[in-house]
Each structure stands twice: as structure tokens, then as C-alpha cells.
Amino acid sequence: MILQDENLLISYKGPVTPNIMAEISRDIRGQLDDFPQASRKIFSIFIELAQNILFYSAEKIRYAGRTESVGILQLTEIEEGYVFSCGNIVNTSDVGRLADSCNTINSLDRDELRRLRRVQRRQPQADESKGAGIGLVQAAILSNNPLDIDVYTIDEKHSFFSLFVTIDKD
Amino acid sequence: MSNSTLDVLEIKGEKDTFYTPHVYFDPHKGYCLLEGESYLENTWEFYEHLCSWLREYTKTQKPLTFDFKMIYFNTSSSKGILEIMLLLKDYEDRGGEVKINWYYPEEDDDILEEAEDFIEDTQLDIELIPQPEE
Numbered sequence: 001m002i003l004q005d006e007n008l009l010i011s012y013k014g015p016v017t018p019n020i021m022a023e024i025s026r027d028i029r030g031q032l033d034d035f036p037q038a039s040r041k042i043f044s045i046f047i048e049l050a051q052n053i054l055f056y057s058a059e060k061i062r063y064a065g066r067t068e069s070v071g072i073l074q075l076t077e078i079e080e081g082y083v084f085s086c087g088n089i090v091n092t093s094d095v096g097r098l099a100d101s102c103n104t105i106n107s108l109d110r111d112e113l114r115r116l117r118r119v120q121r122r123q124p125q126a127d128e129s130k131g132a133g134i135g136l137v138q139a140a141i142l143s144n145n146p147l148d149i150d151v152y153t154i155d156e157k158h159s160f161f162s163l164f165v166t167i168d169k170d
Numbered sequence: 171m172s173n174s175t176l177d178v179l180e181i182k183g184e185k186d187t188f189y190t191p192h193v194y195f196d197p198h199k200g201y202c203l204l205e206g207e208s209y210l211e212n213t214w215e216f217y218e219h220l221c222s223w224l225r226e227y228t229k230t231q232k233p234l235t236f237d238f239k240m241i242y243f244n245t246s247s248s249k250g251i252l253e254i255m256l257l258l259k260d261y262e263d264r265g266g267e268v269k270i271n272w273y274y275p276e277e278d279d280d281i282l283e284e285a286e287d288f289i290e291d292t293q294l295d296i297e298l299i300p301q302p303e304e
Binding site for chain 1: 186187188209211242244245248249252277278283287290291
């Protein structure tokens, strides 16, 4: 998928901290007033997927005395909607599971996705690092479009995993 | 006073780095309100605090009205909201009188669907009330 630079609204690469997330989400809420429904959806999707970077990013840096996860967050305007994308380095061993989750989600219709979300909601919060599954389902439900993924193999151990979510303007 | 040990629980809503919903639980009126936006740093602790208040209240066997007026909650918070509802359902099954209202922005189908799914999950009788947006 190629995104056109002229409509790039937000682009960030760096440590994904709560403060950075707050700043970007304020921007999303403030700038997309013309399409309130889309703005709401993008905000919700952004919160879920930025948290996925916290869970899954294999790239860490020391920032302000803390170890933080690094990722890329972008919002691009296209004619009929917006594309929110996020990318981060993951362990190559996690790629299969992430891709499977996205493919499963894309094979389900809306009612099935809502059922899957309900099942995942009832799962006990056993392991913080596995909290991501429901975020992907939520993104798919809110966007009403298939999830698009892109994997670039860096080396045996690491890959760059990108996720693109399209949100219609109306 | 049968429940003199239970105080009003009020938590001011905040929108800063995280979003805290406004909480107003009144044991004297038998009225609970959860309102606003929920995206928290310690989601589990926050909702567990609300649930433990409710567990105490339900010991009184008094009626309870619960108003949800949420306009945003992340998926972690939705687990907390489900916990509250399951607790209310349990109270009802044990003979408690519970009335639940779910107010939602009338243009927001996503949050209406979330409420429908909570109903499906809990089998509670929840009144869905659309609110005109500002």
C-alpha cells in the first residue's frame, strides 16, 4: 500500500509514551471536526493500536529514565476517508500469530466480529502482554474495513510489522 | 441505618493524559452514575474499587438505579464495565431490585452496539436512551 505524502496529517516515530499518545489523540480529536463520526473512530482505533506498540514492539529505548517501546504512528487523509497506520519492530517469531489474527478477523463478518469481541472481553486478564487481541478486533469493528498488513523481514530475529486501518468519512 | 458504614463514592472525571470517568455512587438514594470517558492507567484497580463498593451496597438488599452515560471507553475499560454489570445481574438474580439505564450519543452507533453486546452478555434488561449531541 502506498500512501500519498501530500495528505499526511500526522506522522510520528519514537518512544510511544502516555504523554505522546495524549498529545496525538488531542490532535486527532481537535483537527477532524468536519467528520465527527470518523474522528471518534480514529481516536478509539488510535488508542487501541498505540497500546499494541507498547505490548509488541521489540524495539526499546531509554527515554527520560524509563524503557519505552518505539513505533511509528501515521494518519493520512485519502479522498473517501482516512488511513491510520502503525508500525513497529517485532520478533519474527510473533509475525505468524499477528498475521493469523488479522487474517481471521478479515474473514469474519460484523456479527461474527462482535461475537469474537465478546468472547475476548470475557477472557481473564491473565497476561498483560496478551492484551492486544481485542484491540485488533475493535479496530476492525470500528473501521468497517479489512485490516491491511505489511511485513518486512529485517533479519532472522526481527521483522517490521505494519498495520493499516481505513476509516470512511461517512 | 442499615448501611451507615457505606459512604457516598465520588470520583471527579478528568481528561488529562488518561481519561477518568465521573463516578457518583450514593448509598442513601440507591443511585449510581458512571459518566464520561474511560481510558485509564490502572484500569483493573479503578473498576475493582467500584465493584467492591457495589458488593457492599448489595448486602443492604435495597433497590438500585444505575445510569451509564459513557461517551468513550477503551477495550480494557469495557472489561470493567462488564464486571459491574455482571455484579448487578447477580444482585438481581438474588432478589435485588435493579434498574439500569444506558445513555448514548444518538449519532454514535458504535457505542449503542457495545451496549447491545453487554445486554447479550449479561441478559440484563438495560434501557437504551439516545441523547441529542451538543
